Amino acid sequence: MGWELKKDGQLLYYQCTELNNQHLIQAVTTSSAGNMALHTGDDVAKVIHNRELFLDKLGLNLDQLVAASQIHGTNVVKVGAADLGKGSRTTDDLIPDTDGLISNVPGIILSIYTADCLPIFIYDQATPAIGIVHAGWRGTIDMIVVKTLEKMRECFKTEPINCQIAIGPSICSQCFKVDPLLAERFAKLDPDSVSSQRIRSEDQYYVDLVGFNTRLLLELGVSKDQIYCSNSCTCCQPELLFSHRLTGTHGRIMGIISLVE
Numbered sequence: 001m002g003w004e005l006k007k008d009g010q011l012l013y014y015q016c017t018e019l020n021n022q023h024l025i026q027a028v029t030t031s032s033a034g035n036m037a038l039h040t041g042d043d044v045a046k047v048i049h050n051r052e053l054f055l056d057k058l059g060l061n062l063d064q065l066v067a068a069s070q071i072h073g074t075n076v077v078k079v080g081a082a083d084l085g086k087g088s089r090t091t092d093d094l095i096p097d098t099d100g101l102i103s104n105v106p107g108i109i110l111s112i113y114t115a116d117c118l119p120i121f122i123y124d125q126a127t128p129a130i131g132i133v134h135a136g137w138r139g140t141i142d143m144i145v146v147k148t149l150e151k152m153r154e155c156f157k158t159e160p161i162n163c164q165i166a167i168g169p170s171i172c173s174q175c176f177k178v179d180p181l182l183a184e185r186f187a188k189l190d191p192d193s194v195s196s197q198r199i200r201s202e203d204q205y206y207v208d209l210v211g212f213n214t215r216l217l218l219e220l221g222v223s224k225d226q227i228y229c230s231n232s233c234t235c236c237q238p239e240l241l242f243s244h245r246l247t248g249t250h251g252r253i254m255g256i257i258s259l260v261e
Contacts, residue, residue, distance in 0.1 A: 003166070005030075006058050012240065016228050019123050019257070024130070026121050026257045027055055028168045030240050036114040036174040036254035038091050039069070048089055051254065052053055055109070060258065062088050064159040068098035072138040076100035076131075076151040080107055087111075092229050099139055104129040104156050107261040108216035116176075118209055119168040119255035124152060126162040130257050135189040137178070140209050141185060142227040146216055160221040165228070168255055169241050172233035173208035176245075180205060190215055211242055 001017045012030040019026040032048035035042045052062050066079050067087030075098045087094035095101065098247075101110040102122075112119045112133040118140070122131035123250035131148050132141070173195065183205035188196045193212040197204050210229050217227055234243040234253075242251035 001166075002228045003232070005232075009053070010056060012238070013054070014169060014230065014232065016121065016168075017158060017184035018164055018228055019121060023057055023062065023128065023260050024123055024257070025122075025251040025260060026166065027058060028119060028255045029070055029253045031242055031253070032240075035242075037250075038067075038087070039113075040250035040252060042250060048224065051088070054254070060256070061117055064107055064258070065111050065256070066095065066101060067111045067113070068101055070099050070113065070134045071097050071107045072136050073097060073099050074142045074147050075150045075193055076102060076144070078151070078155050079103040079105070079109070079110065081105055083106055083119075084108060094162035099134040100131065100144055100151070102129065102131040102148065102152050102155060105257070106259040109256050109258040110239070113252040113254055114168075114234075115249060115252050116171040116172065117212060118170040119253075120213065121166040121168065121255065122152065123164045123257070124156065124158040124162055125164065125168045127156045127158060127194050128259060129156040129158055129185040130259055132255060132257050135182065135209070135213060137176075137182070137209060140212055141189065142213060143216060145213050146220060161223065162218070163222055164226045165222055167210055167213060167229045168230040169228070169230045169234055169253070170210065171235050171243065171245060173206055174210065175235035176207050176209060178205050178207050181190040183207065186212065
């Protein structure tokens with residue numbers, strides 16, 4: 001169980017088994033689906049086509065999708081029916097300055113775009129309600145996943161114990177090298193998230209963003225067996241995923257989650 005790589009013709013994509021049932025659809029693209037981000041300078045018509053093709057494979061409609069202008073912050077926005085289609089075909093109507101989206105409205109597709117950062121998917125089975133989080137190192141250290149669950153509690157009375165959470169393909173702890181000052185910042189909050197190696201008489205530091213976020217979730221009360229971490233690294237698998245750190249690519253994978261109508 002957990003994360004699976006699925007194939008439909010030439011299209012490869014990931015799904016977390018536990019977050020896909022008659023009530024919920026969740027998925028993450030690979031580079032085989034093409035660039036999914038409108039904000040990176042790629043041809044807009046091509047990106048829209050990529051999105052439409054992928055969502056069609058899942059039986060979803062692009063006009064139901066909602067996207068935000070991710071800025072590596074911690075703002076979380078509740079999405080309703082009035083937001084349908086925002087950011088789906090143009091950057092002009094993106095949900096502004098936001099890195100977390102939540103909703104309890106069936107049919108709305110929450111989306112996030114990454115190329116090393118963590119795409120985090122939240123499913124509150126009791127309400128039901130959903131959330132999606134863009135967590136790079138800035139969002140991680142500022143605890144956006146905590147703020148998202150707090151917002152879900154405020155809006156939907158979500159309790160962490162009722163949540164299933166999937167952390168999708170992202171940069172792994174062996175690839176995310178950081179400078180000593182950033183390593184120190186992480187170590188002060190979570191010493192287990194930082195490791196080091198001595199290479200050519202020089203200390204090199206690495207941060208485990210997945211582990212850091214996982215421990216935050218456990219502290220909130222999410223059950224360990226309800227957290228599903230992908231073992232796919234964007235930097236280790238450039239043939240399958242986009243990695244901005246490795247190649248400077250403008251490509252982004254898209255993560256989506258939607259309550260079934």
